[in-house]
Amino acid sequence: MKMKLDTTQFRVKEGHAVNLGQWPTRVDPFYTSKKDYKKRLQSQVSELSDLQQLHYASNRYAMLLVFQAMDAAGKDGAIRHVMSGVNPQGCQVFSFQHPSAMELDHDFLWRTNKALPERGRIGIFNRSYYEEVLIVRVHKEILHSQNLPDALLNENTIWRDRHQSIVDMEAHLHRNGTRICKFFLHLSKEEQRQRFLDRIDDADKNWKFSMADSEERKFWDDYMRAYPKITPERRRELKQIRKTLSD
Template identity: 70%
Template sequence: MKINPKEFSVKEGDDVDLGKWPTTVDASYKSKDDYHRLLEEHVSKLSALQQLHYASDRYALLLIFQAMDAAGKDGAIKHVMSGVNPQGCQVFSFKHPSAAELQHDFLWRTTRNLPERGQIGIFNRSYYEEVLILRVHPEILRSEAIPNAPSDEKDIWRDRYRSIVDLERHLHVNGTRIIKFYLHLSKAEQRKRFLERIDEPQKNWKFSLADIAERKFWGNYMKAYEECITATSTSRAPWYVVPADDKKNARLIVSQIILDRFEELGMSYPKTTDARKKELIEIRKQLTN
């Protein structure tokens, strides 16, 4: 199956019902060997485009990954970005805010890690946690001590959605291109992966009782994700709902979306000026002599 990124994008204004979005689709690979061949092809193209991205120094690229536990965020980042030069790429993970971070506005701890032009920034979880986990666990919201907080929490989320959309618009206008991935995992597949983490000793470290506790809030999280994606998917910074029950297929979909977005930028290597050509000729003379 040829991957068409548009099949997974959420259009601006769409009312998202995740129950209608598939967690699995026909695989884009025919066998395990075919998967490795396709992924290697994607990674090679990404490596070349990342080098061009770095040299052209026109845009910054921000990749945001959000998902339920065990959906494969870490694996997607590891496999898809495996060929990218580490000098041009940084990964940041965001968990529970620290005491210092709670003293700032809700966007501060993530925006200070935004990528520079020519760089790729990857957020493994992001400022979207502030309208996801906080909706499910409002006690965390109270710890932020928002002055003059609205009495109705709906107003808080509405304000935060607006702040996020305004931020992403500002970043886009100033050269940052944003791609947002929601890895869409089924509850049954999460259960299967949790059991694997228990049964396979090398995966025990990935699992804790807290994961099971969060699983009890599955319905609450789905509602939070639906409202968040509905409110913040725009033509400039769309959400992609990637079926994640098949990890291999999810990685190929993610890499194809990144490739397509890179190619849309129309990048080129800086042109060499006449003065620079003369300088290079002089350097060559010195080296050959």
């Protein structure tokens, strides 16, 4: 069952900075009922499972799915519902929380690089290396815990340099057969508030709530300013990949 959904409306255009406040957090439903939704999802998951088996058998490419979002946007649920029908032998999920002492003693891409998928597999990042230019940018104390030389702790250059490192890393992966798809799950500040309240009121969801989530909510505006700073680098990344395909 094919879904008639125009995905181009969700794509960030090349070279365009993104103001998240101007992007909708809801779309018109593409299903008629909850039963219809489950039927469509099951059909899509079945197709994805078939494609994953071909992907695994060919053993030529790797696929990396990157999920970024504010807290309570539904990263865990999206990954669980969409990937639940895929053979676990060909799919790996990694969630990146606060870095360990060992991770802090390596370069900022180390912990995600060692989790990259092999050829024939689908790797899923629940949060990713983009945390290093998001949460670290919002919470400067994390940056200072990374044991970097003082000369590198320059606010005028460090974020630009990290963006460039990410662009270079992704271009390198592309040249070596890893295809990357990135998803940002968008929700409004009010919707986040309501989902936090639901987690408090619903006993089955209590385990999802943390006071740290409530504290982090205070930095909403800081994150909304940090996210758009990621997207201008996309122009340079696409140009590099296009050049790779032309060579």
